[in-house]
Amino acid sequence: MPENHYANRPPRTPPPLNEANADLDIDREVRLHLYRRLQELRQVGDRLHRLFLENLVRGTSHLSLGMEAVSAGFGAAMRDDDYSLASYRGHAHTLSRGASMEGVIAELLGRDNGLMRGKGGSMHLVDVNNGMLGSYGIVGSHLPIANGAAWSAQLRGSDQVTVCFFGDGGTNIGAFHEALNLAAVWKLPVVFVCENNLYMEYTPIDLVTAVEHPAASRAPSYGLEEIVIDGNDVDEVYTCAQRVIERARAGEGPSLVEAITYRLGGHSRADTAKYRPEAEVEAWQGHDAIELYHRRLLSLGVDEAELTAVATDIAAQVDAATDAAKAGPRPPLEEVYTQVFADGGSSWRN
Amino acid sequence: MAELTYRSAVAHGIAQEMRRDPSLVMLGQDVGPAGGVFKTTLGLWDEFGRDRVRDTPISEQAILGAAMGAAMTGVPVVAEIMFSDFLPVCFDMLSNEIAKTRYMSNGQLAVPLVVRCANGSGVRFGAQHSQSLENWCMMVPGLKVVAPSTPIDMVGLMAAAIRDPDPVVLFEHKSLMATKGDVPDGEVLDTLGTAxxxxxxxxxxxxxxxxxxxxxxxxxxxxxxxxxxxxxxxxxxxxxxxxxxxxxxxxxxxxxxxxxxxxxxxxxxxxxxxxxxxxxxxxxxxxxxxxxxxxxxxxxxxxxxxxxxxxxxxxxxxxxxxxx
Known part of the structure; x- marks a missing residue:
């Protein structure tokens, strides 16, 4: 391996755990909900990974393994009628709004019981009934769309808030800058959440970005506060989410949050992630969102047995959802021709 | 019956629909007090106000993104992209997002919006302000495409495009702006897909x-x-x-x-x-x-x-x- 290979760079280690976050004013019930959600996102992610290895998931897929605390924390802070938009790495964001595990798994398996009956696939999960307005495959494209959902809420006076998740790679796209400017000018009730996992696909984000924090350092350019949080500490994410969502709901305008996190796996199914220093991967494994939270809850007096019961319960749910997804039929071939237009079909001529 | 120019028929059609549907909004560069660079939106800002007629920065992706997000959450939108030549700047939004979202979501999301733009030759603006791009849009599954040639068709097809539950790209021809024709009083509504x-x-x-x-x-x-x-x-x-x-x-x-x-x-x-x-x-x-x-x-x-x-x-x- 050449000297200048990315894997030989000095490791970028996680931020030190902020032990004081244990003292944040979060109800025990909320914390247990957060733990349950983290378990769900991790176990579904692990299951999807296994289904790839069994070659049951065709096409590509982008997992959020290691990054679950961001969507879990924000999901818990959102109101049921708030809107979410995510990038193509959107499984966790969809589940964290309450989408069914079976619907998500079946969509990746290309089954008729998938959330979109197999027409969207891994990169395009949508669950409108749960406020999930979509996962978007073109990097950065959904930030301007999130503005539109927020504008609509503003016009309708509904006080709904839109939360838009994207990766560090999205911050060097023109749409990111167009969206932030318009959101600030129109004072839209939108929260932009950058999940900075340090790598833009296979390239370290710091090598291709002019500023230290790809999202937060740009915030002052749009008159916004520079917010950087530990994206692996779900208490810190949840508390920040509550603050910026409340701010948006109160009509005080948009926020841009940069949550520092790390992928435990590769960018996508095909990626073995050999471009990362081993010491870096190990350091982040020691800063794992679920393990951190497990330890914190124990330190706060929650019984190990209670946490084990949550994990076991989720495991049973994931098994059941997998079985149900696998049992679903393939979509009928007529589905190719439906829902191009609002009449339900694809006819473009008479 | 009134004689309208093709140019004023644009605002006439939009105004008819904004009066009918109080939730309908529009946005674009210079569409507000300026009335549009082709004066096609003249009077709309005065009648409907800043909340419903929004001036935007020169940010074509932001314009179409805002239109799409609003349309799919219950607010119908007319978006102006000043010249059709600028559609390529936001063609991701138009061809990947607006056009495909109904399909990819299996009908969970609808995008009822109109993208209007000035199209075509005759004003000697050269290769980046005179193109006819209707065929580009025609090639994208999920988009509807109309190009009226008279004032009455402009009003009727604009109304039909706005009421259509699918995204419609409406091309306004620059060289027809000054042409005139009679438009009946009262509501004018035409049908898409009719020659x-x-x-x-x-x-x-x-x-x-x-x-x-x-x-x-x-x-x-x-x-x-x-x-x-x-x-x-x-x-x-x-x-x-x-x-x-x-x-x-x-x-x-x-x-x-x-x-x-x-x-x-x-x-x-x-x-x-x-x-x-x-x-x-x-x-x-x-x-x-x-x-x-x-x-x-x-x-x-x-x-x-x-x-x-x-x-x-x-x-x-x-x-x-x-x-x-």
């Missing part, structure tokens, strides 16, 4: 769109004096495409000529010609002729632009020569 026979004839069918319609009509008048009876069809809508009207006309005339302002390759007439060659083959007495702008970027100088874009003379000559 119109604007001159009956028996010898040849000329299918034309937007600025090419008045040129085809003028050509038909000249040909009539030479004993050739041309039927002129204003195609009006590329998606949905009213092939039934064209095929019915060809059954009677046995000849078809398309007049297209788009560059040659993959112009809308190529699709029409291929359908007629398949489904109307036994009705034809001669080859289908396509009159188009050649496959070049549009030049700026008046004589060069006039040479490139189909003219009345070129239409007449092409048809006359084919009569042999």
């Amino acid at each position: 119109r026979t604007v001159r009956p004839g028996t010898d040849v069918t000329i299918a034309a769109l937007a600025l090419m319609v008045p040129r085809a009509l003028e050509a038909a008048e000249i040909l009539a004096q030479e004993g050739i009876s041309a039927e002129v069809i204003d195609v009006r809508s590329l998606v949905p495409l009213d092939m039934a009207s064209i095929l019915e006309s060809v059954r009677r005339t046995s000849r078809l000529v398309t007049v297209e302002e788009n560059p040659r390759l993959c112009g809308w007439g190529a699709e029409v010609a291929s359908i007629v060659a398949h489904e109307g083959f036994w009705d034809l007495d001669g080859p289908v002729l396509r009159i188009t702008t050649p496959h070049v970027p549009l030049p700026a100088a008046d004589v060069l632009e006039d040479e490139a874009v189909p003219s009345v003379d070129r239409i007449v000559d092409t048809i006359r020569t084919s009569w042999g």
Whole structure:
């Protein structure tokens, strides 16, 4: 391996755990909900990974393994009628709004019981009934769309808030800058959440970005506060989410949050992630969102047995959802021709 | 009944719909107090106010993104992209997001919006402000495409586009802005996907769109004096495409000529010609002729632009020569 290979760079280690976050004013019930959600996102992610290895998931897929605390924390802070938009790495964001595990798994398996009956696939999960307005495959494209959902809420006076998740790679796209400017000018009730996992696909984000924090350092350019949080500490994410969502709901305008996190796996199914220093991967494994939270809850007096019961319960749910997804039929071939237009079909001529 | 210019018919149609549906909003660059660079939105800001008529920065992706997000959460939108030439700047939003979201979400999301833009040649603006891009949009599954040629069609098709539950791209031709026509009082509502026979004839069918319609009509008048009876069809809508009207006309005339302002390759007439060659083959007495702008970027100088874009003379000559 050449000297200048990315894997030989000095490791970028996680931020030190902020032990004081244990003292944040979060109800025990909320914390247990957060733990349950983290378990769900991790176990579904692990299951999807296994289904790839069994070659049951065709096409590509982008997992959020290691990054679950961001969507879990924000999901818990959102109101049921708030809107979410995510990038193509959107499984966790969809589940964290309450989408069914079976619907998500079946969509990746290309089954008729998938959330979109197999027409969207891994990169395009949508669950409108749960406020999930979509996962978007073109990097950065959904930030301007999130503005539109927020504008609509503003016009309708509904006080709904839109939360838009994207990766560090999205911050060097023109749409990111167009969206932030318009959101600030129109004072839209939108929260932009950058999940900075340090790598833009296979390239370290710091090598291709002019500023230290790809999202937060740009915030002052749009008159916004520079917010950087530990994206692996779900208490810190949840508390920040509550603050910026409340701010948006109160009509005080948009926020841009940069949550520092790390992928435990590769960018996508095909990626073995050999471009990362081993010491870096190990350091982040020691800063794992679920393990951190497990330890914190124990330190706060929650019984190990209670946490084990949550994990076991989720495991049973994931098994059941997998079985149900696998049992679903393939979509009928007529589905190719439906829902191009609002009449339900694809006819473009008479 | 009032005589309106094509230009004022744009605002007339939008205003009719904004009065009918209080949730309808519009946005774009300079659409507010300025009334648009082509003055097509004049008066809307005064009547409907800043909340419903929004000026935006020059941010085409932000404009169409905002339109899409609002449309899919219950607020219908008319978005202006000033020149169709700027659609490529936001073609991701149009072709990947707006067009495909209904399909990818299996109908969970709908995107009822209209994207309007000034299109076409005649103002000598050169290759980046004079293009005819209707065929680009026609090629994207999920988009509807209309291009009115008269004030009354502008009002009626604008209303139809706004009420349509699918995304519609509406092309306003720059060289037709000053043309005039009668528009009835009261609500005017047309139907997407319907062509119109604007001159009956028996010898040849000329299918034309937007600025090419008045040129085809003028050509038909000249040909009539030479004993050739041309039927002129204003195609009006590329998606949905009213092939039934064209095929019915060809059954009677046995000849078809398309007049297209788009560059040659993959112009809308190529699709029409291929359908007629398949489904109307036994009705034809001669080859289908396509009159188009050649496959070049549009030049700026008046004589060069006039040479490139189909003219009345070129239409007449092409048809006359084919009569042999």
